[in-house]
Amino acid sequence: MTVTILSYGMGVESTAILLRWVFEAETRPCELNELLVISAQTGNEYADTGRDVEKYVLPLMRAHRIRYVQVARGGQREADGVVVLSDTVEPHRVRLDGAYKLSEELERNGTVPTYSAEHRCSLKFKAWVIEQWLTANVRLPARHAFGYNSAETERVARSEAAFRERIAFGFNRDESERVARSRSYNTATRTAFYPLVEWGWDRNRCQEYILSQLGVIWKRSACVFCPFNALNDSAISRHREHPQSVGDALMLEHVSLALNPRATLYKDRSLIQITIESGNRPAVDTYRQKLNSKQWAVYRVRRIYSRKAKADRAVEQAAVFATASEAVDRLRAISASSGIPIEELRGINYVILERRSETVFPCREEYFVAAPAVVEEKARYGLPWFDRKWSALQMELAF
DSSP: OOEEEEEOOSSHHHHHHHHHHHHOGGGOSSOGGGEEEEEEOOSOBOHHHHHHIIIIIHHHHHHHTOEEEEEEEOSSSGGGOEEEEEEESSOOOOOTTOSSOHHHHHHHHTOOOOTTSOOHHHIIIIIHHHHHHHHHHOOSOEEEEEOOOTTOHHHHHHHHHHOOSOEEEOOOTTOHHHHHHHHTTOOSSEEEEOHHHHHTOOHHHHHHHHHHHHSSOOOOOOBTTOTTSOOOHHHHHHHHHOHHHHHHHHHHHHHHHHHOTTOOSSSSSOHHHHHHHTTOHHHHHHHHHHHHHSOEEEEEEEEEEEETTEEEEEEEEEEEESSHHHHHHHHHHHHHHHTOOOEEETTEEEEEEEOOOSSSSSEEEEEEEEEETTSOOEETTOHHHHHHHHHHHHHHHHO
8 A cells, every 4th residue: 555645835836736636536646535644833834824724724634534744843853853733634723833943943043044055944844854753654655745836846856855755745847857856766665746747837827726726815835034935025015914923033033143243034134124114013013022021141152264154153141131231231341341342233232352354264253242142052062172173273373
């Protein structure tokens, strides 16, 4: 027996696949009561995505006895495993809260997703989670369908590297290169297939089909702070509908910028700049309230650059305070004692003790900054290792 699995990201493509299988029996890879649909919840999806799935999709799953599994990452370490949020043929709730949230990970590390790199957050909070659950619970040969459309060939390739069962992917017809690369990873127990590519459906065709069947324009599935989600007029309008979630995202960006003034959520502009310019006052107010509700710390931040955009970082809390004003007062004291004036970048105050070089490597960077006390003290390979490397480079630069 071969199990058929649909990786359901709750977005346009995977929703279109599921709906067509429900409404057009001749397109189904198996009987609907033999289908396994699985979602990995990051904890930071737009609330309207969950509402739409609950309103339009879950009733169809219940009516056709489709098994729906929702899973989430259990913690920061892989040893924390996977949490099963729901496993039922009668689903009524979308468990958007997840378990260990992606936002928790980002806040603890003082970072935001990197728009110039691969989707590491998706690999860690979705692909890995689903793979772990399937490995433990699906022993038979399996077919796994993914909702990449025909234009998403690169995503096909990455998905093939991550899974061993036969899973349907939602790549659309414009993603032939991703499909071709992905198929090279097929094994005896896992063969991927891509319904949208087979049907010749692109994203617009998926949206048209959903509209024809449900009478609703389906919105993109994404974390509120996802930098890969282009902030067009539609996305800005959606932000206005979710001021609380955008306020949370602004908080993440603020902490990220405190630890790296270059680390905005979007490539050319910060989210706070975009939010203010769009007139989303409720989101800005939420953000300000969050800043004032936290304990604050003065952080010492150091980096050793081996080359441009390649650095080891150490973050230490010099002191923790009950309020932001107390932390800023300590920063002023550091400025006065060092004789180095405070610099303001994107509304955040820094005392920069050592600036990195833009042309000579290796080089160092060091500064103090006041920010919410949410970031863990840490350095790659530990602070003792970093301190030795820091001191060694100081001696090297002295000569």
